[in-house]
Amino acid sequence: MKSFLSHVVNYILENNTNISNLTLVLPSKRAGVFLKHELSQQIQQTSFAPNILSIEELVEEISGYTSVSNTELLFEFYTVYKELTPKDAQEPFDAFSKWAQILLQDFNEIDRYLISHKDIFNYLSAIQRIQQWSPEKEPSDLMNNYLKFWDKLEHYYDALTERITQKGIAYQGLVYREAVDSLEFYLQKNEDKKHYFIGFNALNTAEEKIIQEFLEVGLAEILWDTDHIFFDDPEHDASLFLRRHRYEWNYFQKHDFSWIADNYSAKKNIEVIGVPKNVTQAKYIGEILETLQQEDETLQDVAVVLGDEQLLIPCLNSLPQEIERLNITMGFPLKDIPLATTFNNLYLLQEHHRNNTFYYKNIINVLSDTNLRPLFQQKDKNLAAEIIQYIQSNNIIYVSTEVIVERFPKHIQDIAKLLFTYWNNKPKLAIQNCVKLIRHLKAKLIENREQHLLALEYLYRFNEVFNQLQLLTKQHNYITDIKSLLALYKEIISTETLDFKGEPLQGLQLMGMLETRVLDFKTIILSSVNEGILPSGKSNNSFIPFDLKKQFNLPTYKEKDAIYTYHFYRLLHRAENVYLLYNTEADGLNGGERSRFLMQLETYNMPNHTLTKNVVVSKVPKIEYQLQEVLKEESMLKRIKDIANKGFSPSALTSYIRNPIDFYYQKILGINEYEAVEETVAANTLGTVVHDTLELLYKPFEGKIVTTEDIKAMFKDVEEIVVENFKKAYGEGNIRRGKNLIIFNVAKRYVTNFLQQELQALKSGKTLRILQIEQTLKAKVEIPELDFPVYIGGKVDRVDELDGVMRIIDYKTGKVLKGDVKIVDWDLLTQDYKFSKSFQVLAYAYMIYQKQAFQQETEAGIISFKNLQSGFLKFGTKESGRADKKNQLVTIETLDDFVIELKKLILEICNINTPFTEKEV
Numbered sequence: 010m011k012s013f014l015s016h017v018v019n020y021i022l023e024n025n026t027n028i029s030n031l032t033l034v035l036p037s038k039r040a041g042v043f044l045k046h047e048l049s050q051q052i053q054q055t056s057f058a059p060n061i062l063s064i065e066e067l068v069e070e071i072s073g074y075t076s077v078s079n080t081e082l083l084f085e086f087y088t089v090y091k092e093l094t095p096k097d098a099q100e101p102f103d104a105f106s107k108w109a110q111i112l113l114q115d116f117n118e119i120d121r122y123l124i125s126h127k128d129i130f131n132y133l134s135a136i137q138r139i140q141q142w143s144p145e146k147e148p149s150d151l152m153n154n155y156l157k158f159w160d161k162l163e164h165y166y167d168a169l170t171e172r173i174t175q176k177g178i179a180y181q182g183l184v185y186r187e188a189v190d191s192l193e194f195y196l197q198k199n200e201d202k203k204h205y206f207i208g209f210n211a212l213n214t215a216e217e218k219i220i221q222e223f224l225e226v227g228l229a230e231i232l233w234d235t236d237h238i239f240f241d242d243p244e245h246d247a248s249l250f251l252r253r254h255r256y257e258w259n260y261f262q263k264h265d266f267s268w269i270a271d272n273y274s275a276k277k278n279i280e281v282i283g284v285p286k287n288v289t290q291a292k293y294i295g296e297i298l299e300t301l302q303q304e305d306e307t308l309q310d311v312a313v314v315l316g317d318e319q320l321l322i323p324c325l326n327s328l329p330q331e332i333e334r335l336n337i338t339m340g341f342p343l344k345d346i347p348l349a350t351t352f353n354n355l356y357l358l359q360e361h362h363r364n365n366t367f368y369y370k371n372i373i374n375v376l377s378d379t380n381l382r383p384l385f386q387q388k389d390k391n392l393a394a395e396i397i398q399y400i401q402s403n404n405i406i407y408v409s410t411e412v413i414v415e416r417f418p419k420h421i422q423d424i425a426k427l428l429f430t431y432w433n434n435k436p437k438l439a440i441q442n443c444v445k446l447i448r449h450l451k452a453k454l455i456e457n458r459e460q461h462l463l464a465l466e467y468l469y470r471f472n473e474v475f476n477q478l479q480l481l482t483k484q485h486n487y488i489t490d491i492k493s494l495l496a497l498y499k500e501i502i503s504t505e506t507l508d509f510k511g512e513p514l515q516g517l518q519l520m521g522m523l524e525t526r527v528l529d530f531k532t533i534i535l536s537s538v539n540e541g542i543l544p545s546g547k548s549n550n551s552f553i554p555f556d557l558k559k560q561f562n563l564p565t566y567k568e569k570d571a572i573y574t575y576h577f578y579r580l581l582h583r584a585e586n587v588y589l590l591y592n593t594e595a596d597g598l599n600g601g602e603r604s605r606f607l608m609q610l611e612t613y614n615m616p617n618h619t620l621t622k623n624v625v626v627s628k629v630p631k632i633e634y635q636l637q638e639v640l641k642e643e644s645m646l647k648r649i650k651d652i653a654n655k656g657f658s659p660s661a662l663t664s665y666i667r668n669p670i671d672f673y674y675q676k677i678l679g680i681n682e683y684e685a686v687e688e689t690v691a692a693n694t695l696g697t698v699v700h701d702t703l704e705l706l707y708k709p710f711e712g713k714i715v716t717t718e719d720i721k722a723m724f725k726d727v728e729e730i731v732v733e734n735f736k737k738a739y740g741e742g743n744i745r746r747g748k749n750l751i752i753f754n755v756a757k758r759y760v761t762n763f764l765q766q767e768l769q770a771l772k773s774g775k776t777l778r779i780l781q782i783e784q785t786l787k788a789k790v791e792i793p794e795l796d797f798p799v800y801i802g803g804k805v806d807r808v809d810e811l812d813g814v815m816r817i818i819d820y821k822t823g824k825v826l827k828g829d830v831k832i833v834d835w836d837l838l839t840q841d842y843k844f845s846k847s848f849q850v851l852a853y854a855y856m857i858y859q860k861q862a863f864q865q866e867t868e869a870g871i872i873s874f875k876n877l878q879s880g881f882l883k884f885g886t887k888e889s890g891r892a893d894k895k896n897q898l899v900t901i902e903t904l905d906d907f908v909i910e911l912k913k914l915i916l917e918i919c920n921i922n923t924p925f926t927e928k929e930v
Contacts, residue, residue, distance in 0.1 A: 010275065010583045012529035013234045014040075017207055018047045020232070025203070029057035032204045036526045038063045039338055040208070042513050043528055064209075064216060065181065071195045071219070072188035074179040080477075080501060082173070082180050083109060084485045089168040091487075093161065098154070102487045103496035110500075113180065115552050116166055120182030121213040123189065124561050126166045132557060134159040162552075185215035192222055204229040208527035210575045211250045211568065217258075224260040233268040234527060236582055238613065240269050246571040247578040272582040276617040279581075281538075281607055283593040283624035288323045290536050290590045293625055295327035297534055297588055298517070302331060308517040312530040314580065315339070316537030318521050324536075325519075334516025338524040340506025343474065348467045349502055351380045352443060356495055359432050359439075366407035367429060369400050375428055380464070383453040384424050392417060404739050424449055436494040440479050447472050470507050477501060522576055529583040538591040540602045543577060544570040577606050593624060636927040637670055646921055648677050653795075656787050656802025657915065659852040663845040665918060670927040672918075677925075694738050696822040698756050699874065700783075700806065701734040702727070703763070703820065707807065710779045720768045727760050759822065759874040766877060770811070780815070781808040788859035792912050799915055805853040810865070816881065817854050817869040817899070819846075825873035825882055832886045835906050839914040846871055850884050851907045854899045867899045 011019075025031060028048070035041055041061040048058065062070070069076060077085070086109055091099055119126055137159045141152055148156070173179055179187060206220055206229060223229035239247035255266045284290045294313055301311060315321060318339055328335070343349060354374045361368040375381065376393035385393035396416050400408060414425045427446050432439045447468050454461040454468070478498060482488045488497060518530065522543070540546060547566045549555065558565050581587055589610075591603045614620050652661070665672035674680045706723045707715075735744050735753060744753040771777060787802035807818040829846050838844050850869040857863075870883040885897040896903075917923050 013527055014044050014047045017232055018051050022051060028059045030202055031059035032202055033059050033061045034064055034067050034204055034206045036208055039524055040527045046514050068185055068188040072184045072191055074184050074187055076181055076184055077178040085173055086169055087487050089172055093164055102493040106496050111550060111552060117180055117182035118563055120186040121215055122563055123214045127163055129561055130163040189215050189218050192219055196226055206231040208234045211572045221258055221260055235269055236273040237269055237271055238273045246574040249571040274615045277585060278619045279587045281589045281622045284590050285594045287320055287592055291320050291323035291327045294324055294534055299329045310531035312518040312533055314520055314525055314535045316543045320536055332517055336511035336513050336518050337509040338520035340508045343502040343505045346467050348380055348471055351378050354378055362431050366409045369406055369408055372408055373397055432491055434490045436482055436488045439491060439494060440475055444475050474501055525580055532586040533580055533584045534588045536590045538589045538604045538607055540604050543604050544573040639673055639925040641921045645677055649919055650797050653799040656800040658803045659849040663848055666839055667842040668928045668930050669925040673925040695752055695756055697738045698734045699759050699822050700820055702730045702760050704783045705730050707779055707782045711782055715777045715779060717768060717771045720764055723764055727757055731756050762877050775812050778810040780810055786856035788856040795919055801852060813865055815865055815867040819850050819871050821871050821873045824875035825871050827882055830870055830882050830884045835910055838910045847884055855904050858904055869899045
């Protein structure tokens with residue numbers, strides 16, 4: 010089937026002997042490339058090409074004005090705003106830009122549709138006054154200021170248009186209005202030039218007036234691209250605008266409305282495919298292309314049209330590697346480029362600056378940034394990682410520039426200063442630092458240019474952005490703080506794109522919906538055919554309410570939906586194979602509900618159309634989680650022997666009981682848990698502080714009897730010692746505010762409550778002798794089956810003698826109950842982790858016994874600071890045949906039973922044929 014442009018060129022050549030004197034006007038610049046190519050294919054003799062323009066270019070030519078960029082227009086508007094607004098009522102640029110953008114869009118729309126700005130703004134102001142009117146009370150100052158804003162809109166418009174037109178520039182809508190006023194002069198000047206308006210659909214009032222005037226004076230023809238199926242149906246939105254033109258334009262009262270084709274009813278294969286999630290759509294597009302490539306390697310007449318342009322990168326990553334020629338008609342937004350995150354991280358760093366220090370999380374984000382990594386890499390050493398380690402190990406929440414810079418080698422300190430110098434709310438300094446940073450990155454990346462071509466392209470575009478920011482801040486004095494600079498920066502990177510280079514006439518075409526205007530392809534793959542995307546649905550980013558838009562014939566969401574309807578169906582006119590993908594999952598507001606277009610297709614299903622519906626189920630491999638098993642090797646056995654020689658600690662052995670794979674990672678491989686900065690004191694830090702405090706309080710009394718006076722004296726030192734221990738365990742973390750202050754007081758309370766309990770015991774007549782405090786112990790375990798010595802070792806928190814009974818005590822800051830230190834079955838001691846506390850205290854008892862046999866009755870147990878009212882929780886066992894009586898003394902028989910289980914456990918760890926097998930925890 011011939012394309013629309015092929016018909017157009019054929020018609021023009023048949024009706025014109027000299028095409029060089031023609032002006033061909035299209036909806037977009039891109040369509041001009043394809044039109045020129047079609048001309049070169051059909052023209053028989055050498056000739057100068059006709060003048061091919063987009064409608065915007067023609068309107069600019071007629072008006073004599075140059076379109077101004079949105080950013081420059083914003084600054085011009087701010088100048089006007091400051092002139093018309095008293096100083097005490099002026100908003101800073103960043104606050105102004107938020108509402109000004111919307112107002113400028115309304116100005117643009119008003120001018121494009123040739124609405125009297127006075128009428129609509131007076132109407133709008135009156136609406137606001139009616140809405141705020143109340144018979145009961147006078148309006149407040151705030152309300153009066155609000156109403157004054159609406160009254161000023163007309164003045165803003167007049168002042169802005171006067172200011173920019175004096176400079177010979179205008180925004181798009183104003184260019185259109187001026188073009189209508191200058192049209193007569195243009196027509197007289199070009200009365201020998203014929204114009205062809207090709208493939209238009211929805212036209213604003215200015216475009217309608219311009220085109221109608223061209224038609225009326227006989228200097229133009231208009232070539233539509235529609236189909237009888239839609240044009241003849243008065244209810245179908247695909248030809249809503251074309252029907253209006255047909256019946257409302259005077260020209261068509263006397264002339265035929267031609268160029269209505271019968272293409273849609275031709276043979277077509279249409280496949281509607283439901284795909285879960287957006288990324289899966291991109292993957293499925295890759296699968297379709299792979300199939301199509303087997304039929305046609307070049308994919309010459311295939312177009313992938315992205316309804317949602319955010320699918321661009323996933324789609325590019327999903328294309329078959331065999332595709333050699335690809336043309337991407339849409340740019341990659343700078344805001345989505347990875348380098349944008351780098352500069353955003355720098356802004357966040359500055360935003361959380363406090364008292365010449367930066368917040369540690371923002372510092373870590375900057376130092377961890379993959380784009381900045383080349384600056385910190387020194388051979389195989391990552392210098393940034395060392396700074397991060399220093400911050401984490403010292404619990405530094407806020408870090409000064411000096412601390413960071415001095416930890417870098419001298420040759421990198423300049424870069425560190427660039428990154429971690431406070432901008433002091435000075436936009437010029439911020440821009441300078443960012444430009445210098447880009448230069449440093451460029452110098453690094455250019456050393457291996459071939460590996461970093463894309464990264465260098467990113468740098469080039471962002472260098473342009475900061476140069477633009479630098480120029481704007483020089484020309485205008487409105488960017489006075491970092492917040493305003495950020496607003497401007499975000500505005501620029503949201504509108505600027507990184508353009509792809511390709512051959513537009515060869516290979517696969519990857520484009521957005523608007524780029525498809527007047528173009529035809531044999532095979533169409535269209536993604537994101539969901540409500541809220543195609544069509545975009547109700548969105549009203551305007552100060553002008555819906556009713557007022559209807560009153561003044563401004564376009565509403567209904568007209569915008571009709572535009573998308575036209576583009577959707579026009580794509581199908583001449584296509585033979587169509588793949589329509591929609592997201593079956595509800596992704597927020599956009600997704601889950603398939604587009605109304607898909608439902609309409611079923612209604613308008615033609616006899617020659619083969620319409621199939623399919624829902625794709627993601628090919629997710631079923632992964633059954635298997636518990637990990639690590640076979641032991643000789644090298645592991647050597648490591649186990651080293652540990653055995655130094656001494657298995659009770660905590661290491663209970664770690665093995667809990668999960669052997671944890672023991673493997675921590676003790677065999679030496680992999681420690683990730684050490685993060687503790688903004689809030691962690692439970693293990695609290696435990697360390699309480700243990701260390703009690704050690705310092707009781708250490709002087711080793712071998713002595715403790716009196717009530719001794720305990721009373723300890724109370725005075727508690728706060729000072731707790732503070733000192735927090736400094737030691739918590740680094741430079743702040744314990745004088747927030748949750749940390751509460752935890753600090755909890756630590757003090759734990760210690761004072763414990764001392765209070767000790768004091769009450771002594772007052773009741775009990776005698777307390779301290780035997781050992783935080784004593785390091787080590788004992789040999791005789792295991793004849795092993796050919797190497799085995800030891801267990803650890804540090805017991807406290808050993809004392811209370812009324813003649815020796816007590817072996819382990820402190821726990823967590824909650825421990827009486828049942829947690831009872832043994833019901835010795836076989837479970839080394840199999841079930843819930844008996845780990847009993848295992849630990851028996852291990853300490855065994856080590857003490859090996860050093861010196863017990864001379865008196867001995868008990869072992871735990872003091873739980875969260876369950877202090879239960880006192881000393883003694884280890885105990887249930888005797889055989891007497892389940893109600895618990896033996897709470899640690900005897901030689903108890904230790905013999907313990908050693909039997911201990912040997913079993915150590916033999917299992919040392920057995921090369923027993924793998925480290927993960928347990929379900």
